[in-house]
Amino acid sequence: MTAWPPPAPDCWLLPSVKVRPSAIAGVGLVATTDLPAGAPVSRLGGRLVTTSELRRLLAGATAYVDTITVASGVHLVLPPDRPAGKGNHSCDPGLWWAGPYTLATRRPIAAGEELTNDYATSTGEPAFTMPCRCGTSSCRGIVTGADWARPDLQQRYGDHWVPALLDRIRSGPSDRSGPSGPSGPSGPSGPSGPSGQEA
Numbered sequence: 001m002t003a004w005p006p007p008a009p010d011c012w013l014l015p016s017v018k019v020r021p022s023a024i025a026g027v028g029l030v031a032t033t034d035l036p037a038g039a040p041v042s043r044l045g046g047r048l049v050t051t052s053e054l055r056r057l058l059a060g061a062t063a064y065v066d067t068i069t070v071a072s073g074v075h076l077v078l079p080p081d082r083p084a085g086k087g088n089h090s091c092d093p094g095l096w097w098a099g100p101y102t103l104a105t106r107r108p109i110a111a112g113e114e115l116t117n118d119y120a121t122s123t124g125e126p127a128f129t130m131p132c133r134c135g136t137s138s139c140r141g142i143v144t145g146a147d148w149a150r151p152d153l154q155q156r157y158g159d160h161w162v163p164a165l166l167d168r169i170r171s172g173p174s175d176r177s178g179p180s181g182p183s184g185p186s187g188p189s190g191p192s193g194p195s196g197q198e199a
């Protein structure tokens with residue numbers, strides 16, 4: 001089991017990164033200065049909850065609940081409406097994980113560029129799916145909570161996943177007869193998407 005430090009109570013965002021209208025969706029995070037590769041940009045904070053607490057939260061939510069998986073059965077829930085939570089997904093992102101809560105630049109970033117991350121690197125909930133129109137040449141069209149198992153993504157992102165997914169990746173190729181295989185629902189309550197929205 002991976003040890004992880006407790007999160008800060010709130011989020012931190014590099015002051016030169018601003019929330020601006022996005023070409024991908026709504027608003028996003030935009031660099032207002034050039035950034036070198038490896039620069040920490042965002043450190044998420046909030047509180048840790050269990051999977052069952054998270055499902056209760058999502059079921060009762062009236063607004064978007066911003067959350068990432070930190071470790072197996074442990075999720076970070078951000079305080080509502082934080083700028084650090086506005087990062088959009090891209091299938092060819094400029095940010096990736098450099099610790100349990102920290103996103104850093106994956107390559108040099110030019111001023112004016114939108115800062116994105118690949119939600120697959122922080123989402124292991126099998127029920128999560130999201131259509132993607134990021135417009136990059138490597139766009140997968142749909143992002144899912146099972147994308148972490150894709151060899152092409154494991155190759156591309158190396159160690160830059162949240163710890164829970166890195167643990168799964170390091171424990172080897174997924175064994176479909178294993179205890180948490182990706183086949184149909186087996187729990188007492190069906191999984192619901194992270195947005196908590198009804199179809």
Ligand SMILES: [Zn+2]
Pocket residue numbers: 090091092132133134135136138139140141
């Ligand atoms: Zn895409």
